[in-house]
Amino acid sequence: MPWTAIGALGCALAVAAGAFGAHGLAARLDARGLELWETAARYLMYGSLGTTLIGISAQLRPATGFERSAVCLVVGTLIFSMTVAVLALGGPRWLGAVTPLGGLLMIVGFLLFSWRALSV
Numbered sequence: 001m002p003w004t005a006i007g008a009l010g011c012a013l014a015v016a017a018g019a020f021g022a023h024g025l026a027a028r029l030d031a032r033g034l035e036l037w038e039t040a041a042r043y044l045m046y047g048s049l050g051t052t053l054i055g056i057s058a059q060l061r062p063a064t065g066f067e068r069s070a071v072c073l074v075v076g077t078l079i080f081s082m083t084v085a086v087l088a089l090g091g092p093r094w095l096g097a098v099t100p101l102g103g104l105l106m107i108v109g110f111l112l113f114s115w116r117a118l119s120v
Contacts, residue, residue, distance in 0.1 A: 003070045004055030010048025010077065017041040017085070029088060036088035040081045047077025047106055054113055064119070069112035076105025 021029075021037040029037065050073050058066040080102030083095040 001067070001070065002055070003051055003058060003066070003074075006070075006074060007048045007050070007052030007055055010044060010051060010074075014041050014045035014048055017044060025088075033088045033090070036084050040084035040088060043084070043106070044077060044081040047073055047081070047109075050106075050110060050113065051077070057113075057117060064116055066113065066116050069109050069116060071109075072105045072112060073109030076102045076107075076109055078102070080106060 018038065018041040021034060021041060025034065025037060051070055054066050054070045054073065058064070058070070080099055083091075083099040083102060087093070087095055087099075
């Protein structure tokens with residue numbers, strides 16, 4: 001997979017989401033909603049930067065098995081950021097129970113990345 005490209009695309013989306021929150025949603029959301037939106041954009045950036053680093057690492061060391069860490073990080077980032085963004089927009093509160101799954105997958109992705117990086 002082109003993890004570097006996927007990570008860079010996620011970074012661009014994070015910047016766009018942050019700008020949209022600051023300019024397009026500022027008058028429509030309350031303080032809590034804006035805080036949630038900012039959290040979603042920030043964690044999208046964290047996950048995307050991590051995915052970019054995994055992609056670069058995989059290019060430098062092609063046979064080292066970074067695939068699982070990238071999958072966990074991308075899926076976790078999408079789950080976490082999307083559920084928080086939907087909550088910010090007034091989505092169903094039960095999504096709050098799904099959000100930690102995304103965070104857990106992000107943690108697992110970073111831990112797997114660390115483990116693989118130490119193994120090479």
